Amino acid sequence: MTTFMHRHILSINQLSVQDIDFILDTADSLKEILERPIKKVPTLRGRTVVHLFFEPSTRTKLSFELAAKRLSADTVSVSASTSSVVKGETLIDTAKNIEAMKPDIVVMRHFCSGAPHLIASRIQASVINAGDGMNEHPTQALLDLMSVKEKKGGFKDLKVVIVGDIKHSRVAHSDILAFSKMGAKVTVCGPATLIPKDVESLGSKVELNIDKALDKADVIIALRIQKERQGKVLIPSIREYALRYGINERRVRLASKDVLIMHPGPINRGVEMTPDVADATNSIILEQVTNGVAIRMALLMLLLSAEQDQ
Amino acid sequence: MNQSLKKLNYSLLLEGARIIDPFNNLDEELDVLIEDCRIKDIGNIRSLSKTTQKIDLNGKWLCPSLIDMHVHLREPGEEYKETILTGTKAAAAGGFGAVCCMPNTNPVNDNPSVTRFIIEKAEKEGFCKVYPIAAITKGQKGESLTEFGDLKEAGAIALSDDGHPVSNANVMRVALEYALGFDMLIISHAEELELSKEGCMNEGPVSTMLGLKGIPSAAEEVAIYRDIRLCAFTGARLHIAHVSTKESVNIIREAKRQGIKVTAETAPHYFSLTHEAVIGYNTNAKMNPPLRSKEDVDAIIEGLRDGTIDVIATDHAPHSELEKDLEFPLAANGIIGLETSIPLSLELVRKGHLTPLELIAKLSLNPYKILNLHPSSLSVGEIANFVIIDPDLEFKVSKENLYSKSYNSPFLGKTLKGRAIVTVCDSFVTFDLLNLL
Ligand SMILES: [Zn+2]
Numbered sequence: 193m194t195t196f197m198h199r200h201i202l203s204i205n206q207l208s209v210q211d212i213d214f215i216l217d218t219a220d221s222l223k224e225i226l227e228r229p230i231k232k233v234p235t236l237r238g239r240t241v242v243h244l245f246f247e248p249s250t251r252t253k254l255s256f257e258l259a260a261k262r263l264s265a266d267t268v269s270v271s272a273s274t275s276s277v278v279k280g281e282t283l284i285d286t287a288k289n290i291e292a293m294k295p296d297i298v299v300m301r302h303f304c305s306g307a308p309h310l311i312a313s314r315i316q317a318s319v320i321n322a323g324d325g326m327n328e329h330p331t332q333a334l335l336d337l338m339s340v341k342e343k344k345g346g347f348k349d350l351k352v353v354i355v356g357d358i359k360h361s362r363v364a365h366s367d368i369l370a371f372s373k374m375g376a377k378v379t380v381c382g383p384a385t386l387i388p389k390d391v392e393s394l395g396s397k398v399e400l401n402i403d404k405a406l407d408k409a410d411v412i413i414a415l416r417i418q419k420e421r422q423g424k425v426l427i428p429s430i431r432e433y434a435l436r437y438g439i440n441e442r443r444v445r446l447a448s449k450d451v452l453i454m455h456p457g458p459i460n461r462g463v464e465m466t467p468d469v470a471d472a473t474n475s476i477i478l479e480q481v482t483n484g485v486a487i488r489m490a491l492l493m494l495l496l497s498a499e500q501d502q
Numbered sequence: 503m504n505q506s507l508k509k510l511n512y513s514l515l516l517e518g519a520r521i522i523d524p525f526n527n528l529d530e531e532l533d534v535l536i537e538d539c540r541i542k543d544i545g546n547i548r549s550l551s552k553t554t555q556k557i558d559l560n561g562k563w564l565c566p567s568l569i570d571m572h573v574h575l576r577e578p579g580e581e582y583k584e585t586i587l588t589g590t591k592a593a594a595a596g597g598f599g600a601v602c603c604m605p606n607t608n609p610v611n612d613n614p615s616v617t618r619f620i621i622e623k624a625e626k627e628g629f630c631k632v633y634p635i636a637a638i639t640k641g642q643k644g645e646s647l648t649e650f651g652d653l654k655e656a657g658a659i660a661l662s663d664d665g666h667p668v669s670n671a672n673v674m675r676v677a678l679e680y681a682l683g684f685d686m687l688i689i690s691h692a693e694e695l696e697l698s699k700e701g702c703m704n705e706g707p708v709s710t711m712l713g714l715k716g717i718p719s720a721a722e723e724v725a726i727y728r729d730i731r732l733c734a735f736t737g738a739r740l741h742i743a744h745v746s747t748k749e750s751v752n753i754i755r756e757a758k759r760q761g762i763k764v765t766a767e768t769a770p771h772y773f774s775l776t777h778e779a780v781i782g783y784n785t786n787a788k789m790n791p792p793l794r795s796k797e798d799v800d801a802i803i804e805g806l807r808d809g810t811i812d813v814i815a816t817d818h819a820p821h822s823e824l825e826k827d828l829e830f831p832l833a834a835n836g837i838i839g840l841e842t843s844i845p846l847s848l849e850l851v852r853k854g855h856l857t858p859l860e861l862i863a864k865l866s867l868n869p870y871k872i873l874n875l876h877p878s879s880l881s882v883g884e885i886a887n888f889v890i891i892d893p894d895l896e897f898k899v900s901k902e903n904l905y906s907k908s909y910n911s912p913f914l915g916k917t918l919k920g921r922a923i924v925t926v927c928d929s930f931v932t933f934d935l936l937n938l939l
Binding site for chain 1: 713714718746831
């Protein structure tokens with residue numbers, strides 16, 4: 193029996209609290225497989241998952257591929273350099289071509305916000321948004337939820353502080369939606385130039401002063417700063433960012449005693465956080481990576497079982 | 503005008519229509535007798551010859567020729583999106599007797615040969631009058647001025663770099679100043695590019711929700727303010743295209759109060775839709791300037807009410823699937839508007855924001871005045887030029903029902919209320935939805 197009735201995973205917005213609980217529980221039970229000596233089950237044998245990546249990605253793609261393989265699905269990877277996008281083919285054409293290969297699930301990352309939504313409206317297969325432009329990265333938010341739930345037991349009234357480039361971060365966007373939906377209190381912090389307009393409407397508070405933002409925080413999520421942004425109007429230098437917004441030991445002490453330190457990776461050590469913070473015992477950055485595989489396994493399974501039910 | 507069109511060279515009585523004529527400040531139920539292509543009589547007409555054809559227009563509006571002073575006809579260069587033929591057909595179906603076409607064609611209308619091409623083509627094939635607007639700068643590059651004198655002589659009605667703002671303030675100053683010698687109107691597409699760069703919708707809660715790069719309303723407002731100050735300084739005539747924000751309305755209102763010679767237009771979508779229309783990454787709700795907030799929409803309506811905004815023009819911008827069936831950030835800006843202008847504008851009357859006379863003035867008297875054009879009005883002796891509107895007729899906006907070659911409209915699939923049923927331009931019947939004539 194399943195209560196999961198979604199065909200696609202495009203946005204945290206589409207998921208109810210019950211959906212999210214169900215995904216987290218499913219991931220939790222699948223995580224056990226990852227601890228086995230033979231980390232493979234036949235659940236998705238004969239199913240095909242296409243990984244369609246229009247933007248370079250190592251970690252997310254690896255995590256999705258591993259998740260599919262652990263469940264015995266066949267996987268195909270199409271990346272921007274090997275796809276015909278470079279030859280001027282439209283996204284719709286690419287999608288139709290992939291559709292012709294009869295995949296069950298298309299995992300898609302694209303540099304344009306809304307691109308997976310466009311594909312989802314045109315193909316039969318299920319679509320999982322693996323990051324679209326500066327819009328969303330729902331699987332990252334789900335794995336962040338899972339990682340916090342493991343340590344804290346729940347989300348009610350937890351103070352979650354997201355620090356960094358909120359404006360361009362799809363992780364921030366999905367995390368704000370996900371944590372606030374589950375009952376946590378989300379605060380975003382960073383240089384004002386990197387805070388999107390009306391971000392409060394997504395369900396977060398804004399605190400520009402990092403020390404105030406971190407006060408009694410239960411969870412700190414530091415986001416990657418794109419080094420390319422420095423000197424290009426929005427921030428004067430990485431150096432100043434690290435000084436003013438970087439998470440260091442002093443700042444961690446402002447948070448609650450058992451604060452969790454998180455980062456979606458890859459970290460710029462010494463920029464978003466000092467090495468001692470990244471490696472501290474309360475840092476769960478590596479657990480996030482493990483949970484990422486479990487969450488993606490859960491989604492692949494739930495999407496395909498929902499499809500069978502229909 | 504297209505010579506294959508039927509002419510009103512017979513005796514025709516338009517009976518009992520509500521005549522809404524801002525040229526004569528008239529809003530009254532009267533009969534109009536047409537004879538030999540001209541208006542023979544207006545009033546309560548009894549005595550008729552036996553051969554006179556009668557049409558009962560009870561409940562319909564009879565208005566003077568409407569003009570849309572901001573359209574993109576795409577010819578020459580992008581005939582797969584629209585042509586002078588299809589664009590003017592769409593205009594006639596939308597109730598318009600005339601359009602002004604923007605110069606961002608390929609080649610750009612920055613020299614008399616392109617201006618003449620458009621005029622000649624329209625004279626041969628057109629379903630309405632076409633008044634070309636020529637570019638302010640060569641190639642619309644914002645660098646050196648086009649030859650205003652030659653362009654005016656060739657038939658250009660005004661000047662604009664629409665689609666691209668004139669970024670360099672000094673070039674704009676010089677253009678306004680140089681235009682004085684030719685008494686030409688400069689139409690400003692007001693946008694500060696450094697602020698709007700890479701943006702694809704209004705910056706606000708919806709852009710944040712959709713993760714789309716925003717265009718701040720300030721990008722329009724600072725540009726309008728710049729051009730108004732330059733207009734005041736040079737004493738030239740300036741018209742602001744597609745006003746979309748609350749503060750833009752306030753800036754223009756204040757400028758008019760100061761006696762500066764500035765006029766302004768808005769498009770139906772800016773008083774009919776908000777940025778929420780973009781939700782779902784709807785590329786048919788993508789245009790520049792972008793759809794704004796509810797507060798902006800209310801201010802645009804207020805600007806129309808108090809006369810700050812003189813004109814309703816559609817910014818009819820046809821695009822094919824090649825430009826629109828794409829990822830939202832990559833899709834082209836612009837929507838078609840000619841065939842949805844009347845129903846959307848009628849909503850302003852239905853909601854009590856404008857009187858019928860005020861509305862029709864914004865679609866005829868005001869733009870004609872701004873352009874220094876003197877169309878034949880609804881007066882005895884004038885050549886027949888009018889539109890009959892059924893304010894209650896509902897119709898579905900669909901690919902099949904549209905006369906435009908493109909169907910990039912956010913109203914696609916929607917049922918709208920009120921439309922032109924007959925359009926007559928210089929006595930030619932350019933549109934006759936119900937075969938009344
Ligand atoms: Zn424009």
